[in-house]
Amino acid sequence: MNDRDEKGTRVYFDHNATTGARREVVEAMLPYFSRRFGNASSLHLFGQEARNAVERARSQVASLIGAEPGEIIFTSGGTESDNLAIRGVVAAKRTPARRPHVITSSIEHPAVIRTCRALEKEGVDVTFLPVNSLGAVSAEEVEAAVRPETLLISVMLANNETGVIQPSAAIAGVARRGGIAFHVDAVQGAGKIPVDAGAVGADLMSISAHKFYGPKGIGALYIRRGTGIEAVLTGGHQESGLRAGTENVPAIAGFGEACRISADRLGAEMAHIARLRDRIERGILAAIPDVGINGAGAERVPNTCNVTVRRVEGEALTLYLSVLGFALSSGSACATGETDPSHVLIAMGLDPVDAQGSIRISLGAENTDEEVDAFLDALPRVAARLREMSPIRGKC
Amino acid sequence: MEFVDGRFFDHFMDPRNVGRIEDPDGTGAAGDPSCGDWLLVTIRVERGKIGEIRFLCRGCSSAIATSSAMTELAAGKSLEEALAITASEIEGAVGGLPEEKKHCSLLGEEALKNAVADYLARREKGRPGP
Ligand SMILES: Cc1ncc(COP(=O)(O)O)c(C=O)c1O
Numbered sequence: 090m091n092d093r094d095e096k097g098t099r100v101y102f103d104h105n106a107t108t109g110a111r112r113e114v115v116e117a118m119l120p121y122f123s124r125r126f127g128n129a130s131s132l133h134l135f136g137q138e139a140r141n142a143v144e145r146a147r148s149q150v151a152s153l154i155g156a157e158p159g160e161i162i163f164t165s166g167g168t169e170s171d172n173l174a175i176r177g178v179v180a181a182k183r184t185p186a187r188r189p190h191v192i193t194s195s196i197e198h199p200a201v202i203r204t205c206r207a208l209e210k211e212g213v214d215v216t217f218l219p220v221n222s223l224g225a226v227s228a229e230e231v232e233a234a235v236r237p238e239t240l241l242i243s244v245m246l247a248n249n250e251t252g253v254i255q256p257s258a259a260i261a262g263v264a265r266r267g268g269i270a271f272h273v274d275a276v277q278g279a280g281k282i283p284v285d286a287g288a289v290g291a292d293l294m295s296i297s298a299h300k301f302y303g304p305k306g307i308g309a310l311y312i313r314r315g316t317g318i319e320a321v322l323t324g325g326h327q328e329s330g331l332r333a334g335t336e337n338v339p340a341i342a343g344f345g346e347a348c349r350i351s352a353d354r355l356g357a358e359m360a361h362i363a364r365l366r367d368r369i370e371r372g373i374l375a376a377i378p379d380v381g382i383n384g385a386g387a388e389r390v391p392n393t394c395n396v397t398v399r400r401v402e403g404e405a406l407t408l409y410l411s412v413l414g415f416a417l418s419s420g421s422a423c424a425t426g427e428t429d430p431s432h433v434l435i436a437m438g439l440d441p442v443d444a445q446g447s448i449r450i451s452l453g454a455e456n457t458d459e460e461v462d463a464f465l466d467a468l469p470r471v472a473a474r475l476r477e478m479s480p481i482r483g484k485c
Numbered sequence: 486m487e488f489v490d491g492r493f494f495d496h497f498m499d500p501r502n503v504g505r506i507e508d509p510d511g512t513g514a515a516g517d518p519s520c521g522d523w524l525l526v527t528i529r530v531e532r533g534k535i536g537e538i539r540f541l542c543r544g545c546s547s548a549i550a551t552s553s554a555m556t557e558l559a560a561g562k563s564l565e566e567a568l569a570i571t572a573s574e575i576e577g578a579v580g581g582l583p584e585e586k587k588h589c590s591l592l593g594e595e596a597l598k599n600a601v602a603d604y605l606a607r608r609e610k611g612r613p614g615p
Binding site: 400477478 | 494498518519522524542
């Protein structure tokens with residue numbers, strides 16, 4: 090996982106976008122590309138080797154999130170898991186008699202927001218709940234939005250831009266009382282904080298391997314036993330008929346290994362990362378006037394820091410820092426190329442110009458104090474330089 | 486975004502003519518200070534030519550780079566020549582821009598035109614009546 094050897098000056102602070110696969114993960118994958126290439130559905134020996142790898146990984150994934158192996162469906166990643174959960178539950182539960190209703194929040198990842206928007210065109214009513222200024226949904230507002238025809242509540246575990254943790258357990262209570270299915274996009278929680286499906290109270294939970302040192306293009310949907318859901322992809326009978334298509338065995342094996350390692354090291358890694366994040370935030374607040382840490386007063390995953398540097402644009406900061414060797418993002422990675430300010434920061438009530446002046450620093454286990462020192466040396470200089478250029482004059 | 490051209494980074498990291506002229510002969514702005522890129526251009530006119538030009542920009546990398554390139558294109562030009570500078574010329578001076586950033590070069594063209602127009606309007610007003 091230490092791939093910074095070619096160039097000593099590359100510092101990766103964008104772990105919410107993706108992470109590099111750990112060495113052990115790559116090793117766990119390699120045999121399944123060629124030597125053990127079988128199709129996990131085949132009865133012969135080759136198939137059995139592949140099947141064993143898939144089932145071992147299923148147990149490892151289940152164990153990371155306190156689930157049973159039979160409650161894990163492999164998918165191509167967080168986006169597909171979100172789609173399967175939302176579309177699959179609505180398809181299973183909707184009746185011709187009345188217009189179905191779904192509750193979600195205005196800070197979800199596009200994989201949830203755009204899926205809900207697409208369902209609106211298919212006759213589903215969707216409520217997009219607001220958040221408070223710290224970026225958290227309130228369970229009371231979820232409760233107030235519930236209608237007799239509400240089929241599904243989908244609220245994420247931790248936000249990808251701010252790291253703010255949502256009150257899942259309280260929302261689960263609302264869902265349970267109403268007999269409503271509850272989906273949690275835990276893509277930014279799994280591997281960053283302990284995530285227990287039972288404690289979260291989710292009926293469905295999305296996770297994605299590449300956010301915690303696993304391979305890209307593989308993820309899982311946890312489906313609590315007894316939850317009504319229909320397949321979205323039609324085809325073969327793989328994954329209990331819920332996800333047709335030949336299993337991506339190497340990626341599944343790597344995903345399992347990433348889960349195993351994460352469960353082992355999470356405590357130590359969290360403490361290290363939290364300490365670095367706190368150093369970064371203290372350093373920024375001390376060295377740069379007129380900045381704000383978004384979501385700072387809320388409970389957050391320990392690796393994420395979202396900063397508004399007023400009077401400059403996040404894109405300019407990000408590109409400047411990139412030339413100096415620091416990789417981080419402005420807005421969310423998916424919003425790059427769009428000039429719209431982050432929908433998450435806007436939902437938190439930030440002024441659009443301030444929202445455009447925001448960057449996200451997301452740390453990982455391999456980051457060091459030296460990297461933080463270098464960053465705290467660079468950022469104030471870059472911010473000052475861009476501010477010199479700004480026609481907007483601040484108080485300071 | 487992919488930038489391959491060194492000229493882009495040169496203008497972005499080391500922009501020319503940053504600042505604001507005190508008592509300028511003309512001031513022009515483009516963009517929107519309340520939401521998004523905002524460019525402010527000030528010029529000094531000497532013997533019918535742009536003697537000095539400075540810019541301030543709150544914007545993305547492309548807005549900053551193209552603003553800088555625009556000031557280099559405009560410096561020393563006659564007012565007519567300055568008014569004829571186009572967004573695509575400005576874009577060319579930074580080696581091209583990705584599709585979604587092309588509008589940034591318009592900012593430079595517009596602010597420069599506004600600054601020259603401001604100069605011409607002031608001169609008109611300042612002139613003693615017939
Ligand atoms: C909260 C959240 N949900 C879903 C996704 C999509 O996951 P994937 O990239 O595995 O499709 C992401 C990744 O950016 C995310 O941050």
